[in-house]
Amino acid sequence: MTGYLLGIDAGTTSFKTALYTDEGAAVHIVKEEYVLLTQKAGWVEYRAEDYWTLLCRLIKKLLAESGIPPEKILALAVSSQGETLICLDESGKPLMNAICWLDNRSEKEADRIRVHFGKKVIYEKSGQADVTATWPATKILWLKEKMPEVFGKTAHYLLLEDYLLYRLTGCYVCEENLWASSLLYDINKDCWWPEMLHYLDITAEQLPDRKGCGQPAGMVSASASGQTGLSPDTLVVTGALDQTCGSIGAGKIFPGEVTETTGSCLAVSAAVDRFVPYCEERPITCQNHAVKGRYTILLWSQTAGMVLKWYAGCFFSKEFREGENIYRLIDREAEKAAAGSEGLVMLPHLSGASNPEYNSMARGVFYGMTLGHERKHFSRAILEAVAYMLRRNIEQIEGIGENVSGIYSMGGGAESDIWCRIKADVTGKRVETVQVKECACLGAAILAGVGAGIFPDIDSAVRKVSGRGKLFVPTEENRAVYDRSFGAYIDLYNALVPVFRKYGD
Structure with missing residues (x-):
């Protein structure tokens, strides 16, 4: 050395x-x-x-x-x-x-x-x-x-x-x-x-x-x-x-490798060896890579881990003052709620929405609350919301003909086993931490x-x-509930677009 x-x-x-x-x-x-x-x-x-x-x-x-x-x-x-x-x-x-x-x-x-x-x-x-x-x-x-x-x-x-x-x-x-x-x-x-x-x-x-x-x-x-x-x-x-x-x-910089980073925002990256032609029906971002001659399909969503940080600051201040690790506490709570959060769905757009909605007027929403919901359901619904954003991004990449066999997970979100499992279940892809x-x-x-x-x-x-990390394989028993919840997530956003437009200012 x-x-x-x-x-x-x-x-x-x-x-x-x-x-x-x-x-x-x-x-x-x-x-x-x-x-x-x-x-x-x-x-x-x-x-x-x-x-x-x-x-x-x-x-x-x-x-x-x-x-x-x-x-x-x-x-x-x-x-x-x-x-x-x-x-x-x-x-x-x-x-x-x-x-x-x-x-x-x-x-x-x-x-x-x-x-x-x-x-x-x-x-x-x-x-x-x-x-x-x-x-x-x-x-x-x-x-x-x-x-x-x-x-x-x-x-x-x-x-x-x-x-x-x-x-x-x-x-x-x-x-x-x-x-x-x-x-x-x-x-x-x-x-x-x-x-x-x-x-x-x-x-x-x-x-x-x-x-x-x-x-x-x-x-x-x-x-x-x-x-x-x-x-x-x-x-x-x-x-x-x-x-x-x-x-x-x-x-993970070679064609065929897809990474997701859940930090303040959610960023999904896939290296390709071509500039993807423009398609009005399937808009994506395809920009120059750090390696000359290579390109990156780069998809992102404004707020991911930042939503969790907001949630922790607003609703876990007592635990924070007592010295608890707030994010691990949220993980433990989310573990106690069933997949799909018993119908509670969140739109995590606390600072507008980027890919693929591109709507700066979009706002955060919790939908489906009942008297039976507890804090654990809200904890899990936030983790699931970010996974739904990830699924939308993966479907975009596959929609232009690129293969996604698995996802490599990075950022603070990769330290949460429950979050990685949710991402695997929601996307139906193997998720491997880096x-x-x-x-x-x-x-x-x-x-x-x-x-x-x-x-x-x-x-x-x-x-x-480069090295290898933890592997999370999709759980088949959760597939149906997440397909339904993902559909609700899409429908909820689409239904609220006129509301965002009318009241977004």
Whole structure:
């Protein structure tokens, strides 16, 4: 062993930093959660500077607890949440709070972009199935019209990974995987999309320099070294979208392999060796992979683990104060309820719905409550709701002719045996957890190793570090009840679409 690799996971509600040997073995991990700002309906923000402060604090803690000398860390890379937009002025200072990807303020702007370009052109340029308020292009258009002073002063539009790379190196650098969903990058021509830039009235000079994933971005600057404790001899490497990094860390990046990550959101990823042609009847997202020439079918739902976090915070505060592990308590309660939660069905759309509904007006719903329902039924209904979202995603992948023989499960949800069993029963697929606990951190560390020349390429690195986890096989006796409950889930959403539209504001 010659040194260590640092993987950073900049998630939606938590940051993690992890050290690995140059052979991919975990050494030490630290994590810290944070709370997003939701001061206006539909707005979700965070102070941009606080992202950097949080990262500095975690790196210092990681170095102190691991005892690894900073000069032994060869390289680092970032696994990042997508779409969170940060506007900097000429001096590199944030002009406002970061606009989180969960923010829905730009719904009307999304509609205008969809009408102007058309869904087919949007898909062929970006690989995105639809235009939603999540995408940075819609937020830039909102800024232009609602906050013209910020729009006029913005010299640099960055996503979260880019901002952290800038703070680490002083360089404005990005990677192509993260920017696919910005609607600013043409994934098939490998260039900024000039017609979109013109429509938004911005220039390529306001965007970072693009690189591939796992490419050197620069060395840790003297300023960043002082703030983080890292050595200025540590190489900073471009990472990837968190879901992509998770697949890399799980070792599941080859065609035919499907992963699901239940973290704050639900993300489903399937690697393919072709760009899937546009189909109006079956809209999907198919964007560029971290591995050049490969694509990822990427499907996601806004709120998954975040629903459980909301539920725990609202209804388990007493147990939390008493020191119980709330999520294991929810698991135990869910175990006591029968499959199907005795007719209780939840729509988990607490921040709008993404794939395949693409409805920012959708809201969370519990349906079928009776006097016989207890807290255990609500606990199980939430776990089942996320499994229904997963089934919808799997059916989409199979609908375009891709085979799904099994599902590899990652994220915090993979630590729950009952949740994995429910997912297997609902989808009718074998669900296997991934042995690696923090896949996104490991994926980022692998990309750091590729950039530093430790691994010849991403595929070689993945084959070297992948392993196997727990296997959950569908229970045939639960199939009928889950087919019925899944049908109720679909019918419930469809029936409420007019209600969401009428009262969503």
